[in-house]
Amino acid sequence: MPIATTNPATGQVLKTYDPMSDEQIDAAIERADLAFRQLRETTIAQRGRWMIAAADLLEAERDETARLMTTEMGKTYAAAKAEVTKCAVACRFYADNAPRMLADEPADAVAVKAKRAYVRHQPIGPVLAVMPWNFPLWQVMRFAAPALMAGNTGLLKHASNVPQTALYLEELFRRAGFPEGAFTTLLVGSDAVDRILSDPRVRAATLTGSERAGRSIAQTAGRELKKTVLELGGSDPFVVMPSADLDKAAEVATTARCQNNGQSCIAAKRFIVHTDVFDAFAEKFAARMSALRVGDPMDGNTDVGPLASEGGRDEIHAQVQDAVDNGATVLCGGEKPSGDGWYYPPTVVTDLRPGMRMWSEEVFGPVAGLYRVGSYEEAIEVANGTNFGLGSNAWTTDPAEQERFAVDLDAGNVFINGMTTSYPELPFGGVKNSGYGRELSAVGMREFCNTKTVWVGEGKVGAGAGAHSE
Numbered sequence: 001m002p003i004a005t006t007n008p009a010t011g012q013v014l015k016t017y018d019p020m021s022d023e024q025i026d027a028a029i030e031r032a033d034l035a036f037r038q039l040r041e042t043t044i045a046q047r048g049r050w051m052i053a054a055a056d057l058l059e060a061e062r063d064e065t066a067r068l069m070t071t072e073m074g075k076t077y078a079a080a081k082a083e084v085t086k087c088a089v090a091c092r093f094y095a096d097n098a099p100r101m102l103a104d105e106p107a108d109a110v111a112v113k114a115k116r117a118y119v120r121h122q123p124i125g126p127v128l129a130v131m132p133w134n135f136p137l138w139q140v141m142r143f144a145a146p147a148l149m150a151g152n153t154g155l156l157k158h159a160s161n162v163p164q165t166a167l168y169l170e171e172l173f174r175r176a177g178f179p180e181g182a183f184t185t186l187l188v189g190s191d192a193v194d195r196i197l198s199d200p201r202v203r204a205a206t207l208t209g210s211e212r213a214g215r216s217i218a219q220t221a222g223r224e225l226k227k228t229v230l231e232l233g234g235s236d237p238f239v240v241m242p243s244a245d246l247d248k249a250a251e252v253a254t255t256a257r258c259q260n261n262g263q264s265c266i267a268a269k270r271f272i273v274h275t276d277v278f279d280a281f282a283e284k285f286a287a288r289m290s291a292l293r294v295g296d297p298m299d300g301n302t303d304v305g306p307l308a309s310e311g312g313r314d315e316i317h318a319q320v321q322d323a324v325d326n327g328a329t330v331l332c333g334g335e336k337p338s339g340d341g342w343y344y345p346p347t348v349v350t351d352l353r354p355g356m357r358m359w360s361e362e363v364f365g366p367v368a369g370l371y372r373v374g375s376y377e378e379a380i381e382v383a384n385g386t387n388f389g390l391g392s393n394a395w396t397t398d399p400a401e402q403e404r405f406a407v408d409l410d411a412g413n414v415f416i417n418g419m420t421t422s423y424p425e426l427p428f429g430g431v432k433n434s435g436y437g438r439e440l441s442a443v444g445m446r447e448f449c450n451t452k453t454v455w456v457g458e459g460k461v462g463a464g465a466g467a468h469s470e
């Protein structure tokens with residue numbers, strides 16, 4: 001894929017970039033390594049001031065940055081502005097909370113026969129971040145803010161269709177005051193990732209992307225014995241039980257499916273509805289999905305903009321067609337529009353069965369699969385009957401049932417009576433083929449830290465180091 005900005009609303013190529021040469025990549029890794037040595041000597045308070053400066057810049061430049069993202073990948077301008085704001089909030093959150101998250105943790109010195117023992121969290125070095133286009137600023141920020149606050153440096157290999165957003169990020173951290181090389185954008189294709197991660201100066205990698213990309217990076221990291229955090233796809237269930245408020249559930253279901261033009265790993269994708277409320281929910285949901293306005297993402301009245309690529313649109317249409325050819329029913333949408341731009345209408349498909357592509361694959365666009373179930377047990381079986389396990393939603397006002405869902409849903413995130421989303425305060429990640437490791441919160445920040453045990457003895461004969469007799 002060429003490194004280029006192509007406007008999904010028109011299909012027009014606006015700007016292209018040559019990939020960096022091997023020499024340029026080497027020089028960037030060298031700068032990241034040098035910057036790491038510099039950054040680890042700075043105080044957390046200093047890094048916090050730079051992170052706050054990044055938040056200030058993001059807020060001041062919100063509208064133009066949002067326009068850039070909309071032009072590169074088609075999300076609505078309103079959603080893009082909200083994304084910039086979310087990034088600024090995360091910068092402030094990590095500036096404020098990193099001191100607490102990285103503070104030494106005293107251990108029980110007596111129990112370990114020490115004079116003093118504690119756990120220290122130290123940075124590990126340059127981390128490669130391979131990031132997707134769907135939240136081009138946020139996906140990067142949720143890695144970069146905690147990583148830089150911890151004293152690591154970042155090397156970003158962003159998706160090839162968002163090069164201008166990627167370059168903006170490098171500039172943002174530089175202008176905020178971080179040392180040269182602390183955060184670098186590598187304009188490279190995915191063929192360069194193996195080489196970069198194999199470089200001994202690069203200590204770890206984080207990837208948000210497809211299962212295929214995750215397997216590839218995990219293979220390299222395994223060979224090189226490097227830590228990885230992988231956030232891969234999802235086919236999130238959205239379960240609706242008889243006690244649920246159906247109007248609210250249908251409203252949130254529509255947002256949960258069509259947020260970001262349907263292109264989110266944690267978008268609800270499979271709507272699993274108890275038979276007692278199935279018809280009522282289906283009617284409300286299809287009505288809301290059909291009412292969404294599809295169009296120019298810069299227009300404030302638009303709910304759903306174009307998909308990011310022509311290939312992405314062809315893929316979801318092929319998934320819908322496959323279901324229809326095999327006996328599924330389309331309640332709304334399902335027709336590929338002609339004309340410029342890679343638009344696709346909000347679509348609801350029901351009567352899905354195992355063997356259909358929509359049953360087992362992630363659908364990355366505004367297309368919902370609707371499943372009828374007869375009991376709690378069947379709801380759990382369908383919800384967990386996927387190789388993915390990222391987010392999940394359950395709608396029920398019964399407290400006992402809420403507890404059961406929290407335990408039984410096989411996912412990294414369970415949201416009851418609400419939409420799955422990420423918060424800087426909460427860990428984010430998946431199980432099964434949705435990946436491993438966590439981003440955000442203290443858990444995410446420490447993924448790229450050396451959690452170091454420090455044991456201090458008396459240093460005298462008969463006490464301290466080596467005094468363990470058992």
Ligand SMILES: O=CCCCC(=O)O
Pocket residue numbers: 134135138263264265266421422
């Ligand atoms: O594709 C993944 C989307 C994550 C969105 C979020 O962090 O809220």
